[in-house]
Amino acid sequence: MSTYVPVMLDCKDRACIVIGGGQVAERKVKELLVGQASVTVISPSVTPALRHGHEQGELRWLSRKYAEGDLQGAFMVHAASDDPQVNENVAAEARARGILVNVADQPQLGNFIHPSVLRRGRLVISVSTSGAGPLAARAIRRRLEEDFGKEFEAYLDLLYDLRNGIKQQVSDPVTRQALLRKASDLRLADALHHGAARTWSMEEIQQWIKDNQEEWECGQS
Ligand SMILES: C[C@@]1(CC(=O)O)C2=NC(=C\c3[nH]c(c(CCC(=O)O)c3CC(=O)O)Cc3[nH]c(c(CC(=O)O)c3CCC(=O)O)/C=C3\N/C(=C\2)[C@@H](CCC(=O)O)[C@]3(C)CC(=O)O)/[C@H]1CCC(=O)O
Numbered sequence: 528m529s530t531y532v533p534v535m536l537d538c539k540d541r542a543c544i545v546i547g548g549g550q551v552a553e554r555k556v557k558e559l560l561v562g563q564a565s566v567t568v569i570s571p572s573v574t575p576a577l578r579h580g581h582e583q584g585e586l587r588w589l590s591r592k593y594a595e596g597d598l599q600g601a602f603m604v605h606a607a608s609d610d611p612q613v614n615e616n617v618a619a620e621a622r623a624r625g626i627l628v629n630v631a632d633q634p635q636l637g638n639f640i641h642p643s644v645l646r647r648g649r650l651v652i653s654v655s656t657s658g659a660g661p662l663a664a665r666a667i668r669r670r671l672e673e674d675f676g677k678e679f680e681a682y683l684d685l686l687y688d689l690r691n692g693i694k695q696q697v698s699d700p701v702t703r704q705a706l707l708r709k710a711s712d713l714r715l716a717d718a719l720h721h722g723a724a725r726t727w728s729m730e731e732i733q734q735w736i737k738d739n740q741e742e743w744e745c746g747q748s
């Protein structure tokens with residue numbers, strides 16, 4: 528079994544092809560659409576959700592079987608048909624073209640696999656068992672859902688603004704580092720959980736930076 532390297536891929540507007548239109552293809556397409564990829568499904572039949580996506584213009588569906596040459600110009604392909612020989616052929620074309628390829632039934636023929644994903648806005652927690660047991664990956668992800676609740680979406684939006692504010696307002700590198708550490712303290716997320724998880728105004732963000740900067744500088748003198 529491979530030891531995989533986890534990465535976060537930017538698929539925005541990239542040509543991503545999915546061969547097959549069943550439940551597995553649907554799941555992979557959903558993740559690609561979250562990443563704003565340009566998705567083409569090639570399959571004689573598709574699930575109602577994929578058909579709906581096609582009708583809404585969210586993805587392209589070519590209603591036919593895979594044919595060699597379909598992968599020309601693609602960034603990534605998913606071989607998710609229920610025909611092992613077709614999936615093998617897709618993997619072979621992808622390898623010859625140097626395209627990223629995921630193979631649903633024979634993962635070892637591809638060069639990446641999907642983790643189970645928990646999203647809370649900007650927070651992405653990916654769980655993989657390296658192929659040992661996808662259902663266990665799902666179960667672990669579900670357990671993490673309890674520890675990382677919806678407040679993390681608001682917290683990461685706040686952290687994004689706080690970091691930008693700190694970088695703009697605080698020039699001393701040591702003070703800046705101290706404030707960045709404080710903003711990254713998960714107690715801030717807990718506070719959002721216990722209080723109302725709401726958006727901070729720019730004034731509140733600037734005030735937080737000012738107060739904490741003063742507190743830090745007082746502690747140093
Ligand atoms: C996490 C998740 C993400 C996703 O798909 O996006 C995912 N599989 C999920 C569900 C799921 N998969 C399977 C079942 C049926 C139950 C069962 O058999 O256990 C269910 C449940 C269902 O479908 O409901 C069967 C299965 N899966 C693979 C094979 C082939 C093999 O093992 O050789 C077979 C046998 C096929 C057969 O024999 O028919 C292979 C892979 N599945 C992976 C990912 C990759 C490894 C992930 C890891 O371990 O880190 C890897 C290697 C490649 C890949 O797909 O990228 C998603 C859960 C999402 C969530 O809910 O959170």
Ligand SMILES: NC(=O)c1ccc[n+]([C@@H]2O[C@H](COP(=O)([O-])OP(=O)(O)OC[C@H]3O[C@@H](n4cnc5c(N)ncnc54)[C@H](O)[C@@H]3O)[C@@H](O)[C@H]2O)c1
Binds near residue numbers: 591607610631
């Ligand atoms: N990796 C995973 O997470 C995972 C999970 C479950 C099953 N699987 C495996 O993934 C594969 C697909 O599973 P599914 O449940 O989506 O199957 P499914 O039967 O629901 O769908 C198969 C799809 O492949 C299409 N297809 C068949 N021949 C084709 C061809 N020549 N060109 C293009 N499309 C073609 C069919 O039209 C259909 O839409 C199976 O091999 C299954 O064993 C993988």
